[in-house]
Amino acid sequence: MRSNSLMIRLKNICLKYRFVFLFLAIAVLFLPFIGPQEDPPSEFVFFLGRFHPLIIHFPIVLILLVLIIEVFKKYKLLEVPKNVIGLLLGASLISCLVSLGLGFLLYSTGEYTGEIAQQHLWGGVLLSAAVSLAVFFLLSYGQSKAQYFSTGYIIALIFANGTLIYTSHQGGSLTHGKEFLTEYFPIKSQEPDWQPKPVEEMLVYDDVIVAFMDRKCMSCHNENKAKGGLILTSFEDLVKGGKGDHPSLVKNSSLESEVYRRVTLPVNDDDFMPPEGKSPLNENEVSLLKWWIDNGADPELRITEASLNPEIESIVQVYLTELKTQQRNRHLQKLSTENLINSLENVENIEMKIDPYDEKSIFISMKFPPSSFGDKDLINLQPVFQNITKASFIGSDITDDGFYHLGQMSSLKELYLQQTQINGEGLAQLSKLSNLQLLDLSKTKVNDGNLLNILMLPALQDVYINETLISKEVIDAIKAYNPGIKIHLERGTYF
Template sequence: MRVEALVKHPALVVCSFVIGVLVLGLPFIGKIEAPVIFLMLGRFHPLVLHFPIVLIILALMLELAIKFKFVPNATGLQLSLLAASAFTALIAILAGYFLFVGGEYSGELMEQHFWGATVSGAGVFFVTGLYLLSQRFQPVYPFYIGLLVLTNLSIGFTGHIGGSITHGKDYLTEYVPLIFQDEPAGSKTVEEMLVYDDMISPIFQAKCMSCHNQSRSKGGLIMSSLQSITKGGDSGLALITPEDLDQSELFNRVTLPADHDDVMPPEGQSPMSEQEIELLKYWITSGASPEQKVTALQAQPEIASVTNELLPQLARYRRKQAMAELKLKEVTNELEAVGKKLNLAIEPDSLEPGLFSLRVKFPPAPFNNDQFRELAPYNDAFSRLSIVSSSINDDGLYHISQMTNVKKLYLQKTNIDGSGFIYLMQMPNLETLNLSFTKVDDKVALDLLKFPSLKEVYLLGTKCTPQVVEALRKNKPGLKILFEEGPYF
């Protein structure tokens, strides 16, 4: 069949609009139980999604080229682009749907991406139908062009949401605040730079922090500050021993062979370069001082060339670090406003850099389960909670369990009876739990054995008997049980 006859075939127009409507209705079906083979096909979504994006952009570019007479009218080529875009869009959307129903991705961004994909995919089919109609009825052509532009914009937005799921919500706009700063990020002069703050720390930020941060402290090690590095991890080995490389576990790990089980960072992540390792070596052997200046290194022949080579390379790392500091400042201001609204004291935690402590003011301000909703956007920002004498009960423990970075939780003199302990068991970092003067009894106290990281618990004024306390000590010898009211902080 000739192209001229094909583009005017009414069945193609009807088919385009019908499939578009069906695609648009996909979100209303919701999640279904899909066979395993379809779940496997969902994994191909990232491989096929770029085809319809490129093809629909080319279709718009071709229309512009025809409009401005760069190329002659090309009906066959345009129909091919639109048909290929529609076909690959349908495959990408179905694969994305099966990925969605598999349950591996969820949340607000995922919902937005799903809706954006179905609207964009339906748009591709409607555009194709309008193009076919425009070949028979010229007045339809402006509607086709308008929808083609809108579909490209929708695909751009949907792609941005998809990238945000992978890279983070602010991936595209991450550097915008730096553009409007009076001084560029990391714009210190060399004379002002410190070796640790401006060279070593940015290297750690780039090469180590993905596994050793407040949210994910692999091996109990956090590397967000020199204080936390000095503290070390669960192994008990000194990470950095000034003037002694052999006793500096950090140096030992980054210099292991690439195929060694204990090499850091692990396989699949960017290791430190030879120059970065050389810098780390010199900094440790020269005393690992946080006050050491970069100019002091430039004055030493054995390390000067490495230092001068690294300074331009580390500018990118310092920009990342500056961005993190800006975000922390922004979160600090937001949490201060939330604290004032709820009459809570929310402050940076001096023991956990980058995280915050929260406490009920004395005399106790009214605080109940409902007010946790105000704190939900910042769940991962807290390391210590003291909600002593508040009116929360075990239902509120669900909200607390979403604060996965909390290490110390003080609940004394609340309405807790322990029926909500199942929520707290999900907290990977909870080390201290104060339950003094609550309704906790022997039955629920035994659940403390199931807390993964718990190191100390306060039980003064509870209904726990000495026999159960002894059983707790016997079955969890690392757990310190204290019969004191405990700190409020």
């Protein structure tokens, strides 16, 4: 009885003051016109704003639920009391307003900027206004039973759900790119046709051996990173070999070819390739490599010719099936990464390209001649943070505040910060970068105390501190604590 009495009182209050919801619908429309504060927002604003992605799920569920109930009621598939619908709609309005408020706080921090952020904000405003109108029309209909209030309620409810889809799409786009919700929509323009290379045109070396070496060897042996001086990205470099005493490739003799010897050593041998953590060549790949070398290592040998040899025919056929799948997957992955890059806004001042040896990875660097690039510009790269493996900000205006964003690039392996405005205070923000191997801090104001933060980077191998004020004592201390980190005083390579 007490709960029923409370419900009646609440309903009467809402009916009496129903015009408040109409004024609320109008008032929220002015929110996007509130200019940013001159002073930076407090940490408490940052704290509250970060709750926006959590709260937003409540209005998504509730608004959709109310529409579904109304549809079911219309076709007499469900009977729900008006009081229950009113409670659900009221709860959706409250969650909309809370989510809008937190979202506005997050927007005011400057962490999200650009056209998509503006559209997402307007979407949230229109959604809140539509739900406020729906509440107003529902209460007005309950008071007067006028049909136009019922019609207005349904229209406002449908508009709210349409706006909800639009706003959710813009929110997803902020984090995952413009096509976050529509990427896999079944009715859209067809993806560019992919046709496998005809078997008659395929070469044993270019199309088969290079394919598995690309996946398992070339990440450590390419033009940008040549361990042991060995580059495997072309036949000429393979023949040329590395810094070792043994030739990499000896035609007609796999046993004398270092490239074959290394992949057939015992796994626990220090010289076994690839190193621990990378997938070794499988039995078919080793057999095919051996056969190709022992039969002249001809880069022009066709698959059809090799298949005539009973010794290798079955291996080639098995591998061709795998190869087509791999090639198609690489094509689709590259297409996906290209779409992700194309979805970015306000990134005209940097170069972006896909890693030729990993279609999911992106390299970024400053354009030449250089243009202004600072901490706030890093925010525009958020949708591709997880894809960036190599980043160069040489000569940019990045400060230690930018380390917050750099620390979110979880796949980052190489980071070049020569001639930037950092002093190293933010280096601790990189501690979660479990893949970072190279860090160039040359020509910066990094000091002894701040440099010690590099000891928190688990995979770090090379640090360049050319033309800095780092003392010999700190260098010796770092080497003693972690001998695996090489401190370079000379100028590193420019990327």
